[in-house]
Each structure stands twice: as C-alpha cells, then as structure tokens.
Amino acid sequence: MLELIAVAKSFGKTQVLKPTSLVLEPGKTTVLIGPSGCGKSTILRIMIGLIEPSEGTVKFDGVALTPGNIMLMRRKMGYVIQDGGLFPHLSARDNVGLLARYLGWDKQRVNERLEELAKLTRLPDGALDRFPSQLSGGQRQRLGIMRALMLDPDVLLLDEPMGALDPLVRYDLQEDLRGIFQSLKKTVVLVTHDMGEAGFFGDTVVLLGGGEIVQQGTLADMIHTPANDYVTRFINAQRLPGVEPKEVATS
Amino acid sequence: MRSIVSLTVFPAALLLILASIAAAETPNLPLVRVGSKSSIENVILGEMLTLLADQASGDARHQSALGGTQIVFAALKKGDIDVYIEYTGTLSQEILKGQRVRSDDDIRAALAKLDLVMSQPLGFNNTYALGMKADVAEKMKIQTISDLARVAKSSTDPQFKFGFSDEFLKRGDGWPAVKVLYQFDNVPTGLDHSLAYRGLHSGTLLVTDLYSTDPEIAKYRLKILDDDLACFPEYHAVILYREDLKDRAPQVLQNLLKLEGKIDNSAMMEMNTRVRIDHDRDVNVAGDFLLSKLKIETQSGEEKKWVVIGRDFVRNTTRHLLLVFCSLSAAVTVALPLGIWAYEYPKVTHGILGIVGIIQTIPSMAVLVFMVPLLGLGVKPAIMALFLYSLLPIVRNTYAGLNEIPANLKESAIVLGLSRQARLYLVELPIASRSILAGIKTAAVINVGTATIGGLIGAGGYGEPILTGIRLADVSLLLQGAIPAALLAVVVQGLFELLERLVVPQGLRLARGD
Numbered sequence: 001m002l003e004l005i006a007v008a009k010s011f012g013k014t015q016v017l018k019p020t021s022l023v024l025e026p027g028k029t030t031v032l033i034g035p036s037g038c039g040k041s042t043i044l045r046i047m048i049g050l051i052e053p054s055e056g057t058v059k060f061d062g063v064a065l066t067p068g069n070i071m072l073m074r075r076k077m078g079y080v081i082q083d084g085g086l087f088p089h090l091s092a093r094d095n096v097g098l099l100a101r102y103l104g105w106d107k108q109r110v111n112e113r114l115e116e117l118a119k120l121t122r123l124p125d126g127a128l129d130r131f132p133s134q135l136s137g138g139q140r141q142r143l144g145i146m147r148a149l150m151l152d153p154d155v156l157l158l159d160e161p162m163g164a165l166d167p168l169v170r171y172d173l174q175e176d177l178r179g180i181f182q183s184l185k186k187t188v189v190l191v192t193h194d195m196g197e198a199g200f201f202g203d204t205v206v207l208l209g210g211g212e213i214v215q216q217g218t219l220a221d222m223i224h225t226p227a228n229d230y231v232t233r234f235i236n237a238q239r240l241p242g243v244e245p246k247e248v249a250t251s
Numbered sequence: 252m253r254s255i256v257s258l259t260v261f262p263a264a265l266l267l268i269l270a271s272i273a274a275a276e277t278p279n280l281p282l283v284r285v286g287s288k289s290s291i292e293n294v295i296l297g298e299m300l301t302l303l304a305d306q307a308s309g310d311a312r313h314q315s316a317l318g319g320t321q322i323v324f325a326a327l328k329k330g331d332i333d334v335y336i337e338y339t340g341t342l343s344q345e346i347l348k349g350q351r352v353r354s355d356d357d358i359r360a361a362l363a364k365l366d367l368v369m370s371q372p373l374g375f376n377n378t379y380a381l382g383m384k385a386d387v388a389e390k391m392k393i394q395t396i397s398d399l400a401r402v403a404k405s406s407t408d409p410q411f412k413f414g415f416s417d418e419f420l421k422r423g424d425g426w427p428a429v430k431v432l433y434q435f436d437n438v439p440t441g442l443d444h445s446l447a448y449r450g451l452h453s454g455t456l457l458v459t460d461l462y463s464t465d466p467e468i469a470k471y472r473l474k475i476l477d478d479d480l481a482c483f484p485e486y487h488a489v490i491l492y493r494e495d496l497k498d499r500a501p502q503v504l505q506n507l508l509k510l511e512g513k514i515d516n517s518a519m520m521e522m523n524t525r526v527r528i529d530h531d532r533d534v535n536v537a538g539d540f541l542l543s544k545l546k547i548e549t550q551s552g553e554e555k556k557w558v559v560i561g562r563d564f565v566r567n568t569t570r571h572l573l574l575v576f577c578s579l580s581a582a583v584t585v586a587l588p589l590g591i592w593a594y595e596y597p598k599v600t601h602g603i604l605g606i607v608g609i610i611q612t613i614p615s616m617a618v619l620v621f622m623v624p625l626l627g628l629g630v631k632p633a634i635m636a637l638f639l640y641s642l643l644p645i646v647r648n649t650y651a652g653l654n655e656i657p658a659n660l661k662e663s664a665i666v667l668g669l670s671r672q673a674r675l676y677l678v679e680l681p682i683a684s685r686s687i688l689a690g691i692k693t694a695a696v697i698n699v700g701t702a703t704i705g706g707l708i709g710a711g712g713y714g715e716p717i718l719t720g721i722r723l724a725d726v727s728l729l730l731q732g733a734i735p736a737a738l739l740a741v742v743v744q745g746l747f748e749l750l751e752r753l754v755v756p757q758g759l760r761l762a763r764g765d
Contacts, residue, residue: 048666074668085663089681089756098677099667131758147667 001026001187002047002155007056009042017042018212019056024155029181029188031202033195035234038208040191044159047189048079060155075099078148080158084140086132086147093128096147103151117146120183122176138169145177149184156181158190162197174200195219195238207231282310283496283503286323286332286628289316289707289722291526291533292377292464292519296336296488299537300507302549304334307506314628314709316718320345322623322708328365331627333496334507338377340486342369344424362491370490371511375464375519378478378486379425382461384451385474395477399458400433412456413439414447419460424484426460432482464516466524488514513544530725560731563716568735570630570711574702575743578634579695582641586694587687589642590649591675603646611643615704623708633702633710640701641694648690652683685755692747699740703732713739 002024009017017039024030032040045051047058049070058065060073086095094101096117097110105113114128121142132140141161148156161177162170178201181188190201198205199219207215207222215227223240226232229248236245283304287297294316304311314332317323324346326332343352347361355369362369381396393399403411419425420441429435442450448467450456461468463475490511496504522540525531541547586607593603615636622632656679664678680687706714713732720729752760 050662050665071668071670074666077666079663079666081659081663083659085659087660087663087678087682087758088762089678089684089758091758099669102669102673102677131761133758133762 001061002189003059004043004046005057005059007043007046007053007058009039009046009051010054016211017046017053018210020213021056022206022213024187024189025204026187027185028203029190029201030204030206031198032189032191032206032208033193033198034208034214035193039211040208041159043208044157044189044191047155048074048077048157075103075151076153076155078145078150078153078156080141080144080148080156080161082160082163083137084132084144084147086140086143088132091129091131092135092143095132096128096143096150098147100150113150114146117149120149120180121146136169137165138173141165141173142176145180149180154187156186156188158188160191160193162192177201195235195240199240207234209234281312282308283312283334283500284332285311285313286317286326286335286709287313287315288320288323288335289318289718291466291722292523293336294722295522295526295533295537296373298534299510299541300334300336300490302534302537302541303506303509303547304500304503306547306549307503308500311503316706316715316722317628317709318619318707321620322628325620325624326628327367327491327493329624329627330493331623331629334490334492336373336488337369337491338486338488339369339372340378340424340484342489342491344484363494366494368492368494368497370492370508372487372489373510373514374488374512375514375516376485376487377462377464377516377519379419379483380461380463380475380478381429381458382451382468382473382475383458385472387457388474388476393474393476395479396429396433396482397479399476400435403435403437411437412450413437413458414442414450414456415439415460416444416447417441429482432480464519464523466520466527469520469524470528488519509545509547514540518544527723530723564731564735567711567713567715567732568739570705571699571702571713571736571739574630574633574637574705574710574712575695575698575739577630578637578702579641579691579698581634581638582645582694583691585638586642586645586690587649590646590687590690591653591680593646593650594653600650604650607642607646610639613639615640615701616707619704619708628709630705630710632708633705633712636704637698637702641698644693644697645687645690648686648693649683652686652690653679655686656682681756682759685751685759688747688751688754692744695743695747696740699736699743703736706732 004020004022006019006021007017008015008019016037020039020043022030022043032043034040042051046053049065049067052067060076063069063073065073086092087098090098093114096114097105100110100113117123118128123139123142123146127135127139127143132143135143144161148158162173165173174197180186181201188201192198202219204216205219205222206213209230215222215231222231223235223243226235226246232246232248235243236248239245285297285301285304287293297313297315301311301313314326317326317332320337320341323332323335324337327335337346339355339358342358342362347358350357350361352358352361359369381399383393383399388394391402393402415426420439426439440456447456447459448471451459451473452471461473461475467473468475490507492504492507518540522536525536526533538549541549589603589607593600618636618639619632622635626632626635660678660682661674664674669677702712703714703717705712706716706718713736716728716732717736718732720726720732
C-alpha cells in the first residue's frame with residue numbers, strides 16, 4: 001500500500017523531519033499526532049507529493065513516487081484539508097465532480113456517484129446545488145470528503161479535517177467519518193493534535209515530536225506504557241477524562 | 252463551467268475579430284495625399300492644396316493637422332503624404348539642421364538627396380517680428396527695430412516694457428540674436444503669447460514678438476517693425492513634395508504650383524483672421540482665396556452646419572471605437588499570457604512587470620514620434636500606442652489576481668491530480684477572473700481617453716475635433732469631441748459591469764455578497 005522508507009525533509013539547514021519509516025496497514029486508520037511543528041503534516045504532504053522529500057522514498061503499491069508519476073498517483077488518493085478547500089467559483093456539485101468530469105465521465109455517471117456520496121456523508125438535500133459561501137462549515141467539510149472519495153481512491157489522507165468546526169458539529173462528523181472509514185475499508189491517514197480524536201479513529205496512533213516518531217501503537221499503549229517522559233507529558237496535556245496525570249520532570 | 256468556456260473562447264474570438272478588422276482596414280489610397288501641421292495657417296494652406304489637387308485629379312485627401320514638423324516631415328519622407336506646406340527657415344534651422352544649408356539652393360540640394368522637392372516661395376514670409384501698437388509707434392516715431400533700440404536707450408519711462416514668449420526668449424534666432432545685433436539692454440518679461448496681445452492693448456507692454464502673419468496683428472492694429480538689419484531668418488512658405496508626384500500626377504503638381512508667388516503677407520493674415528477670429532471653416536477660406544485671387548473655382552461644398560456636425564460625429568465615433576477596440580483586443584491577447592507567465596515563472600516576473608511598467612511611463616507624444624517613421628500615419632501607429640498603454644493594467648491585474656489566490660485552494664487543485672494546464676483553466680483563471688476583468692476595464696477606460704491622441708497623426712476619432720478646437724480656440728468644436736469621449740468612457744464602464752456578470756462565476760459574486 002503506502003509506505004515511507006527513511007524519508008527526511010529539510011528546509012535550508014532546518015531539518016523538519018528526521019529519517020522516518022512508516023508502513024500503513026491496508027484498510028486501517030493510522031493517526032499522526034503531535035504538537036505543532038512535530039512533522040505530522042509534513043509527512044502527509046510528502047505522501048501526496050506537495051513536498052518532495054530531501055531523502056528517502058515514498059512507495060505506493062510498490063512504486064516509488066516521482067515528479068513524473070505523482071499526478072496519476074494522486075488520483076488514487078483522496079486528500080482532505082481543514083475547511084474542505086472547496087473552490088469558491090464552482091457549485092458544490094461541480095467541486096466534487098470536477099476531476100471526474102475532467103477525466104471524461106458522463107453527466108449521468110457523475111450524478112449517480114454524487115447521490116451515492118451525498119447519502120454516505122449525510123449531506124443535506126439541496127446542498128449540492130449551492131456554492132461554498134452558502135454552506136456551513138460542517139457541510140463544506142462533508143463536501144471536501146465527498147470530493148476526496150469521488151474516484152473511490154485506495155487511500156484517504158486527512159489533514160486536521162475537523163480543526164475548524166465547533167464541538168457539536170465536530171462530534172457528528174467524527175461519528176459519520178468513522179462509519180465511512182469502516183464501511184469502505186479505506187486505508188486512512190488522519191492528522192490531528194487531539195488525543196481524544198486520535199483514540200476515537202486510530203487503529204494505530206503515531207506520536208511525533210521534534211521531527212521523528214516517538215511512539216507508535218494504540219492509545220492505551222501510550223497511556224499505560226509511555227516510551228518516555230515526552231509521551232507522558234503529551235498525554236497529561238490532553239487532560240483525558242479518566243486518565244490521571246502522571247508525574248514527570250517539568251521541561 | 253460556463254465561465255471556463257468563455258475565458259478560453261474570449262481571446263480566440265477577439266483575435267478573429269481583430270484579423271477581420273485589419274483586413275477591412277486596408278484602404279483604397281487616393282492619388283494625392285496632402286498633409287498639414289497643426290497650425291491654423293498650415294491647415295488652411297493644406298485645404299488649399301487639397302482643393303487644387305482635387306480639381307486636377309478628383310482624387311485627393313487632406314490628412315489635416317497631423318502634429319508638429321517632426322511627424323509631418325517623417326510622413327512625407329515615408330510616403331504617407333505626398334505634399335505639404337513648409338517654411339524655408341524651418342527647413343534650414345530645424346529639419347536640415349547640421350547640414351550647413353544657407354541658401355535656398357543648398358536646401359534644394361539637401362532635399363534632392365531625400366527625393367523631395369521644394370517649390371518657389373508662395374510669397375509671404377512668416378517669420379519672427381517685433382510688433383507694437385500702431386498709434387503708439389507713430390507717436391514715438393518708430394518704424395524699424397533700429398528706431399526702437401535708439402528710443403529704448405534714451406527712455407526712462409518705467410512703462411517701456413518688452414514682453415516676449417518663452418520660445419522667442421530661448422531660441423538662438425530669437426531675442427538673443429536681436430539683443431546682440433541691435434544692442435538692446437532691456438530686460439524683457441517672459442509670458443504667454445495670448446497674454447502679450449492683451450498687454451499691448453492695455454498698455455502695460457510696449458513691444459512683443461509676433462509671427463508676421465498672426466491674425467492678431469490686424470485685430471489689435473499692431474505695427475510690425477522693419478527688421479532693417481535682417482536679423483530674423485526668413486520663413487518663406489514653400490510647397491514641399493515628393494519627387495515622384497511629378498510623374499504620378501503631373502497635372503496635379505502643375506495646379507499646385509499655381510500658388511507660387513500668389514499669397515502675400517496681408518492675404519495670408521486675412522485668411523488666418525477669418526479662421527481664428529471669425530471661426531470660418533478653413534476649407535471655405537481656402538476656396539474663397541482660390542476663387543478671388545486665382546479665379547479657380549473649386550468644390551469647397553457649402554453644407555449646413557448641423558449636417559457637418561452629424562457626419563463628423565458618426566465618423567469620429569466609428570473611428571474612436573475602432574481605435575479602442577483593436578488596441579484593446581490586441582492588448583488582451585498579448586497581456587493575458589504575459590500576466591500568466593509572470594505568475595507561472597517567478598524568474599521572469601520582475602522582467603515582465605518592469606518592462607510593461609516602463610512602457611507606461613513613455614509620454615504619448617514620444618511614442619507617436621517614434622511610431623510614425625515605422626508605421627506611417629493614421630490608424631496603425633495610434634493603435635500601436637494605445638496597445639502599448641493597455642498592457643500594464645491587464646498584465647498587472649492578471650498577475651495579481653492569480654498570485655493572490657489562497658495557497659490552500661491552489662493545493663486543493665494540485666492534490667486532486669489535475670494537470671498544470673487544467674488547474675490554470677479550471678481553477679486559477681476563473682478565480683482570478685474578477686481581477687483580470689477589472690484590469691481590462693481600466694485599460695479600456697484609459698484607452699477611450701488616450702485615443703484622442705489619434706487626432707495628432709491623422710487617425711481620427713474624438714481627438715480630431717478636440718485638437719482642432721484647441722487650435723482654433725473654438726470651445727463648441729472642442730466639446731464635440733470632449734463630451735462624446737467622456738460619455739463613451741462611462742458607457743464602456745457600464746458595459747464591463749455587464750460583462751462581469753457573464754464572465755465572473757456566480758459563486759465568486761455570491762462570496763462577495765453582490
């Protein structure tokens with residue numbers, strides 16, 4: 001599926017990602033978590049080719065990503081960013097169907113797929129014919145997910161997809177998203193800084209700090225057998241209900 | 252998706268229209284083309300040449316009031332006009348400057364090298380002169396400039412003032428020469444010519460500089476002082492024509508040369524007066540002269556004034572629209588890709604924006620003087636100049652509109668797996684469309700105003716009545732150009748607001764709340 005082999009990234013003299021290897025388990029959800037600047041978004045952006053790694057290789061289905069093949073590879077991946085990243089000049093329908101229409105799907109096929117995805121993401125009736133500026137934040141994010149799923153990609157990459165939503169909207173969307181991930185059996189990578197969200201989604205949680213992977217496993221592993229003080233401090237900082245803060249030396 | 256289609260089809264359609272206009276623009280050249288400089292006298296004489304040429308050939312056209320000596324002489328050399336009226340002094344002091352021409356024979360020899368020919372003088376000498384009120388001169392017993400110098404030396408009168416135009420004060424053959432030759436020690440005041448006449452009239456000035464055929468000489472009853480030491484160069488009017496006219500239209504040339512020696516200073520002054528002071532049409536004044544002095548009857552065509560105004564309005568409007576439309580279409584087809592390149596390739600951004608910026612700062616007169624030798628007179632150099640001035644707003648707005656698209660939208664298009672070209676046409680250009688259209692609108696509105704320079708080089712348009720109005724101090728004529736030009740700017744503005752509804756995608760307008 002998708003794997004990073006000793007991938008590192010530097011901007012000038014600053015290394016934002018130390019050599020990192022990671023294999024995504026097919027059909028499972030992997031959550032990348034960590035504080036700002038830990039390198040979690042960099043990993044996601046390297047996977048979709050928005051950033052070229054300074055060292056190492058990204059492989060998709062055994063094929064290394066190169067500038068020459070990245071465009072076609074992207075069509076096998078879905079990518080969702082905060083607030084959906086919808087194009088303001090296109091209706092919701094045209095936003096979601098843009099790539100399919102560009103690739104020559106006929107109108108009927110596009111519309112059938114749109115109905116299917118609208119049902120899946122529980123998009124309200126009529127929202128498809130509005131423009132992004134006429135929709136709520138939650139609706140825009142559902143459309144962002146629809147757009148990512150349009151061509152039925154093998155991999156879904158989400159960069160803090162719920163970062164801009166208020167808690168109640170966020171709760172509903174989290175529920176719906178987990179249902180979608182499980183029913184479609186997609187390989188999912190989700191970036192967040194919220195441990196609760198990580199535990200809710202993640203079959204595997206990858207905690208990053210200072211540009212490298214600090215601990216990889218389940219949320220329970222991190223709470224009960226933290227790899228080091230950094231993990232403990234990160235767990236404590238989340239103030240998870242029912243999890244007592246552990247003593248660590250202050251930084 | 253409609254907006255995407257219109258954005259790609261738009262430049263293509265414009266190119267087509269442009270090509271068809273260019274094809275239609277190729278005119279049937281008349282046999283004889285007469286030119287004239289932008290002075291009242293030169294335009295009257297241009298009309299006179301045209302009437303004579305038309306009588307002989309039935310196929311003559313007057314490219315009236317083309318601008319300064321530089322432009323008209325360049326047009327003659329290039330063959331855009333066949334003939335115009337020049338002055339010997341201008342030929343020796345300005346056009347052939349540096350070739351050390353002294354006599355008329357020197358001038359003829361120098362012109363022959365350019366395949367140009369100069370006729371015998373028409374009669375009058377439109378040179379610099381010093382003038383004062385006739386009654387004052389008589390009272391002070393002043394006939395010549397030497398008399399004036401003598402009286403000036405002995406005078407202690409504080410009212411004994413000289414007021415000269417700035418040009419006269421600065422030119423080597425003007426005041427500096429007079430001062431040395433006649434040994435004046437007065438300190439003259441520099442002032443505008445039209446003010447000088449009023450100064451003389453009210454008595455605050457005693458002496459001013461004149462051209463010897465100025466209509467004001469008669470109007471204000473001025474006396475021209477005799478240049479007894481022959482200080483001023485002679486500016487005899489001559490017919491300047493291309494040598495090939497002799498073979499191409501011998502009867503025409505023969506008819507034109509009938510003017511040699513026939514127009515004296517007082518006749519010329521009288522004609523200038525009729526146009527400048529009485530607002531007679533120059534063609535009528537020229538026709539009357541030919542009839543009364545040469546007994547030549549020409550068709551100067553008596554027409555009702557409103558018929559003339561109406562016909563001129565239609566002609567000027569059509570021409571003005573042609574200038575604006577062609578230059579703008581060409582500018583869109585060139586500037587849009589330039590703006591996109593500036594955005595796509597950061598290495599050339601500064602280069603492109605810098606060059607179109609520099610072009611914008613070149614004065615329009617300079618562009619015209621540069622263009623006429625290359626493209627000749629008429630529509631072409633005007634369209635070229637307007638095209639150049641339209642580039643900056645379109646290039647800049649295209650670049651800015653694309654550049655200010657939020658990074659997350661650009662990335663959203665990339666991660667979808669769209670090609671570079673698809674991203675540009677499906678996402679980036681539509682999002683930047685409002686800014687791009689605003690740039691084109693700015694260019695169009697500026698163009699409507701700037702197109703009035705067309706009047707300087709025979710391209711027509713509203714500039715023609717405006718410039719003629721300024722030349723003749725005829726406000727109603729000036730307004731015949733200025734008002735429609737202003738209205739056209741408003742109409743263009745309105746059209747672009749309508750166009751915005753078609754081109755700018757609905758989603759963007761909703762997002763802005765309009």
